[in-house]
Amino acid sequence: MGATAAIVTRNLSRSFGAVKAVDELDLQIPEAQIYGFLGPNGSGKSTTFRMLCGLLKPTGGEVDVLGRRLPRDAERIRGLIGYMTQQFSLYRDLTVLENLQFMGQIQGLSRRERRDRIGHSLKAYRLERYRKRRAEHLSGGERQRLALAAALIHRPPLLLLDEPTSAVDPQTRRDFWDALFELISHGTTILVSTHYMDEAERCHRLAILDRGRLVCEGEPLDLMRNIGATVIEVTGPDLMALRETLAGTHGVWNLTQLGSRLHVLLDPSTVNPAALIEAALSHAGLKSQVAVAEAGLEDVFVAATGRRPS
Amino acid sequence: MKAVRRTWAIAQKEFRQLARDRLTFAMVIGIPLILITLFGYAINMDVRNLRAGIADQAGTQTSRRLVADLTATQVIAPVRQVDTAEELEELMMRNEIVVGIFIPRDFERRLQDPNREAAQLLVDATDPLIPRTVSAVVDMPFGLREHSASPRLIPRTGRSQDSPLFSMRQYYNPERRSAVMIVPGTIGVILTFTMVLFTSIAIVRERERGNLELLITTPVRSIELMIGKIIPYIFIGMLQVSLILAAAVFLFDVPLRGTLVDLYLASLAYVVAVLGLGLLISTIAKVQFQAFQLTFFILLPSILLSGFIFPFDGMPQPAQYFAQILPLTHFVVLVRGILLKGAGLVELAPPLQKLGILFLITMTLAMLRFRKRLD
Numbered sequence: 001m002g003a004t005a006a007i008v009t010r011n012l013s014r015s016f017g018a019v020k021a022v023d024e025l026d027l028q029i030p031e032a033q034i035y036g037f038l039g040p041n042g043s044g045k046s047t048t049f050r051m052l053c054g055l056l057k058p059t060g061g062e063v064d065v066l067g068r069r070l071p072r073d074a075e076r077i078r079g080l081i082g083y084m085t086q087q088f089s090l091y092r093d094l095t096v097l098e099n100l101q102f103m104g105q106i107q108g109l110s111r112r113e114r115r116d117r118i119g120h121s122l123k124a125y126r127l128e129r130y131r132k133r134r135a136e137h138l139s140g141g142e143r144q145r146l147a148l149a150a151a152l153i154h155r156p157p158l159l160l161l162d163e164p165t166s167a168v169d170p171q172t173r174r175d176f177w178d179a180l181f182e183l184i185s186h187g188t189t190i191l192v193s194t195h196y197m198d199e200a201e202r203c204h205r206l207a208i209l210d211r212g213r214l215v216c217e218g219e220p221l222d223l224m225r226n227i228g229a230t231v232i233e234v235t236g237p238d239l240m241a242l243r244e245t246l247a248g249t250h251g252v253w254n255l256t257q258l259g260s261r262l263h264v265l266l267d268p269s270t271v272n273p274a275a276l277i278e279a280a281l282s283h284a285g286l287k288s289q290v291a292v293a294e295a296g297l298e299d300v301f302v303a304a305t306g307r308r309p310s
Numbered sequence: 311m312k313a314v315r316r317t318w319a320i321a322q323k324e325f326r327q328l329a330r331d332r333l334t335f336a337m338v339i340g341i342p343l344i345l346i347t348l349f350g351y352a353i354n355m356d357v358r359n360l361r362a363g364i365a366d367q368a369g370t371q372t373s374r375r376l377v378a379d380l381t382a383t384q385v386i387a388p389v390r391q392v393d394t395a396e397e398l399e400e401l402m403m404r405n406e407i408v409v410g411i412f413i414p415r416d417f418e419r420r421l422q423d424p425n426r427e428a429a430q431l432l433v434d435a436t437d438p439l440i441p442r443t444v445s446a447v448v449d450m451p452f453g454l455r456e457h458s459a460s461p462r463l464i465p466r467t468g469r470s471q472d473s474p475l476f477s478m479r480q481y482y483n484p485e486r487r488s489a490v491m492i493v494p495g496t497i498g499v500i501l502t503f504t505m506v507l508f509t510s511i512a513i514v515r516e517r518e519r520g521n522l523e524l525l526i527t528t529p530v531r532s533i534e535l536m537i538g539k540i541i542p543y544i545f546i547g548m549l550q551v552s553l554i555l556a557a558a559v560f561l562f563d564v565p566l567r568g569t570l571v572d573l574y575l576a577s578l579a580y581v582v583a584v585l586g587l588g589l590l591i592s593t594i595a596k597v598q599f600q601a602f603q604l605t606f607f608i609l610l611p612s613i614l615l616s617g618f619i620f621p622f623d624g625m626p627q628p629a630q631y632f633a634q635i636l637p638l639t640h641f642v643v644l645v646r647g648i649l650l651k652g653a654g655l656v657e658l659a660p661p662l663q664k665l666g667i668l669f670l671i672t673m674t675l676a677m678l679r680f681r682k683r684l685d
Contacts, residue, residue, distance in 0.1 A: 053527050055684045074682070078529040089524040106528045 006031045006158055006189040007052060011061035014047050021047040023212040024061065029191065029205075032184050036203030037193040038301060044212040045193040046086060049162050052191070053083050066158060079107060082151035082159045086166065088143050092136035096127050096146055099135055100153060107154035114153075121149035125179070141172035148179065159183065161192040165199065177202055197297045210305040220297055227295040229253060229303045230273045234262040234281070236288035245284040251276060254302050263293065265303050333600055344607075348614045357443045357624035362386040363398045363407040368417035376429065376475075377411065385447050386411075398432050402481060403653045405643045405661075408434040408623055409444060427477035436646050437621050438486035441478070448476045482650040489562040494649045495618035497554045497577070498641040502584050502612050503605070505547050509588025510601040512539050513680075518597060526682040536676060540585040547581035548574070558649075567652030575655060576644040576662065583637040583665045586672035593679040612638040640664045 007029040014022040022044040029035045037045045050056040052065055054074030063070040068077050090099045100121065104114040122128045125145040135143060144164060151159060161180075165173045177199070180190055192203065200206055200220065207217045216223060236242050239262060246252050246264055251273070254265040266273045274290050281288045295303075328334060362380075366373050380386055386409050390401055398410030410432030414420065420428040431448060435441045483490045513535075516522040525535070551574065558564040566573070587608060595601040613619060615629055616638035622630065633639040640661035647653035647661075655662060 050684060054682075055523065055526060057683060057685055071683070075529070078527060081527060083524060083527040085520060085523050087520045089520040091521060092519070103528070106525070106530050108529060 004031050005029055006066060007191075008064045009052075009061060012048070012051065012058055012063055013060035014044075014051055014056060015059045020212050022051070022058075025212075025214050027207060027214070027217075029189065031189050032187045033204035034180060034184060034190045034192060034202070036200050036206045037191065037209060038195065038197075038200040038206055038297075039193075039209035040195065040305065042211070043209040043305075045209055046162055047212075048209070049083075049160050049191070049193060053081050053160055054078070077158075079154060080156055080158060082154070082156040084147050084151045084159075084161045084164050086162045088135070088147060090135055090147060090150055093134060095132050095134050096122075096138070097131040099146060100150055103150040103153045109154060117153055117155075121153065125149045140167045141169065141175075144168050144172065144176065148176070152183070157188060159188055159190045161190065163193050163195070165194065165196065173199070197301065200301075201297050208301060208304045215304040216300070223300045224295045224297060227300050227303050228268060229295070229299070230266040230268050230270060231293045231295045231299050232264040232266060232273055232277050233291050233293035234264055234277065234288055235260060236281075236286060238286060241284075241286055242281065242288060245281060245286060246277070249277070249280045254306065256298060256302050258298070263296075263299055263302075265299060333603060337603060345610070348611055357439060357621050358384050359387040360385060360409045360440060360443070360621075360623045361389045361407045362409040362411060363390040363392055363401045364388050364411045364413075365392050365394055365398050366411075366413045367393070367415045368413045370418055372421065373413045373417050373429075376413065380411065380447065383447055385443060395430070395432070399481070402432065402434050403647065403651045404657045405647055405651075405653075408440055408621075428475050429477075431476045431478045433478060433480050435480035435483040435486055436650055437491050437617075438483065438488060439621050439624075441480050441486060445478060448474055448478055482646075490564055490650060491646075492619075493558045493562045493564045494645040495616070495638075495642045497551060497558070497645055498580060498616070498638045499609075499613055499618060500554055501547055501550060501577075501581060501641075502638055503609055504550060505543060505581060505584040506588040506591065506608055507602070507605045508543050508546070509540060509585050510591035510595060510605055511598050512543075513589070513592035514595050514598050514601045523684065526684075532677055532680050532682060536589055536673065536680070540582070540589065543585055543588075544578070544581055547585070548578065551577040551581070564649060566649055568648035568654060572655050572658075573645070573648045576641070576648060576658070579662055579665045579669075580637060580641040580644070583669040583672070586669045586676065587637065589676040590672045590679070593676050608636075612636045615639070617642050634664070635668070637665055637668050640668075 005028045007027060009025050009027045012022060012025040012027070013020065025044075025048060037048065039045050047056065051058050051063060051070070054065075054070050054077065057071045065077050066080055070077070091102070094102065097118070100118045101114060104118065109117065122131060125148060127142065127145060127149065130138060130142060135146060138146065144167070148161075148164070151161075165176055168176070173196075180192070184190060192199070194200055203220065205218065206220050206223060208215050208223075218226075234242060234246070239257065239260065242262060243255055243257070246255055246262070251267050251270045252264055253267060256263040256265075264277060266276075270276060274292055278288070278290045281290070328338070364377055366377060377388065381388060388411075390407060392398060392401065395410070395412045398407070398412060401407045402410060412430040412432060414429065417428055420426045431444060433441045433444050480486070513522070516525065555573070559566055588605075591601055591604045591608070595604055611632070615625065615633040616622075616636055617633070618638060622633070622639070622642075625633070643661045644658050644665075647658045
């Protein structure tokens with residue numbers, strides 16, 4: 001982990017009535033990296049983000065963002081963060097240019113700064129053709145690029161992206177991530193929440209949340225290596241029957257179907273797990289091929305949350 | 311049977327939703343209660359306690375008894391004592407009184423002369439209901455003249471076809487035209503409706519569309535947001551004033567006796583005050599529909615209690631106190647004063663100040679309620 005942390009939380013909690021949306025979160029988010037939050041809907045990703053940018057008051061614990069204590073100093077970090085909300089939250093009835101102008105003014109940029117930066121971001125985010133187009137008439141990908149450009153108009157050192165790619169196609173997602181890597185090369189710290197495994201894998205570090213709790217944290221590769229479960233890949237003609245049998249087999253934690261393959265997670269203390277699975281399946285009279293497999297991030301997620309990703 | 315089951319399913323769901331939507335539920339109970347109270351209080355055709363000024367130049371026992379008898383009718387309630395008829399007119403222009411009783415120096419002599427009116431009633435005819443009420447008083451026998459059935463007799467002079475005791479002089483709207491009374495106040499009603507509605511929706515809409523979540527992560531301050539929100543509506547409000555005013559003068563022949571500058575300044579103060587009210591609503595309402603509901607909560611009492619339709623003096627004290635928090639109450643005084651009475655802002659300073667105070671209160675409350683947070 002880097003020497004300086006952009007964000008530190010201790011026992012960060014937030015309850016809505018009796019529901020604990022975020023439960024005693026301890027995080028150290030290093031500077032100039034992409035830090036991912038992976039978790040199913042309702043796992044507390046958005047609530048955490050909102051607390052990190054001062055939109056919600058924690059009901060317990062502490063948050064330091066860029067060396068400032070929240071929510072006390074919330075106003076003082078306003079100009080230092082860029083925030084991209086889950087839903088498009090710029091003005092749909094304003095044009096691309098008007099939206100960028102507005103955000104620039106709100107962020108207190110001078111006329112010259114605005115002209116320079118808007119010109120630059122129109123180019124960088126391929127929005128030049130649409131400068132006069134209203135945001136409501138943009139495609140999902142264009143709208144997302146506009147939102148990113150607006151969030152970055154004041155060159156914030158910290159960028160929070162709440163499920164930024166939930167409404168765009170795979171190619172746009174790839175481009176988007178290229179843009180993010182470009183940003184961290186300039187020293188920006190980026191927090192991104194997602195429920196896409198391939199995106200999570202691109203992060204420098206990853207926190208997996210489940211029902212408000214941090215269930216695992218680290219670099220994606222380490223997480224996969226230290227999954228704490230054995231992964232067995234099973235293929236066969238009748239996957240439904242295989243699943244039913246395996247679900248009742250002793251030592252099996254979880255099952256994930258990946259197309260025509262099944263990933264079976266087992267207790268790591270299981271001796272010779274492949275043989276155990278084979279025995280169970282042939283006992284049930286089912287044809288199958290069984291092999292030990294490398295754990296993917298999906299397996300990490302399933303092992304950590306004990307259920308399939310949404 | 312299935313049709314019944316499905317229909318019942320819809321009805322049941324509707325009941326549940328109604329019971330859970332607290333604001334709508336409150337309106338189910340609140341609207342009948344509020345309306346019955348408002349109408350019961352405000353719609354009062356037998357007007358009483360009209361604020362009266364007295365200029366008793368005679369100062370005799372009989373003149374004092376006349377004032378006492380007039381007061382005893384409860385139609386008028388003396389609030390000011392002055393010396394001259396001019397002072398009464400002045401008070402009327404300031405809306406401090408609506409009736410003036412002028413008793414001339416030669417009152418006793420006039421009383422003896424059945425062909426002359428003994429005293430004069432000055433009546434603010436802006437609201438036609440007031441002269442109508444007062445004229446009933448004029449025809450009352452007060453027992454000051456000889457043939458009256460009243461026990462308080464004065465030596466008779468033998469004449470039976472007397473002139474009335476009072477001559478009545480009507481001010482500002484002597485033809486008692488309803489348009490003259492209604493149209494100026496309508497400027498205020500229209501502005502209340504449009505301004506409160508526009509602003510109350512303004513912030514709620516940003517909240518609904520998610521803009522607010524982004525906006526509050528920026529360095530923008532609450533006061534900047536609030537002021538920025540109302541500036542465009544100030545212009546829209548002044549545009550509306552011009553439109554309604556043109557219609558009032560050219561279509562309804564409403565006189566413009568004061569100056570246009572005063573009228574626009576008063577309208578500006580009013581527009582700003584109702585915008586403050588709208589902003590306050592927008593910090594309370596969570597969705598646009600609630601903003602609509604709350605706007606009507608403001609609009610109905612404004613129309614009924616402001617003196618726009620029913621004479622302010624006819625309403626009981628509690629209703630009059632409550633009406634003080636409605637900007638329209640003060641604007642009706644201002645706009646009638648400027649348009650019909652030719653009053654200027656100097657004479658109308660009190661209502662103008664009250665509008666300013668209301669604006670400060672609503673803005674402060676709106677700012678306190680609006681937090682740059684989502685919780």
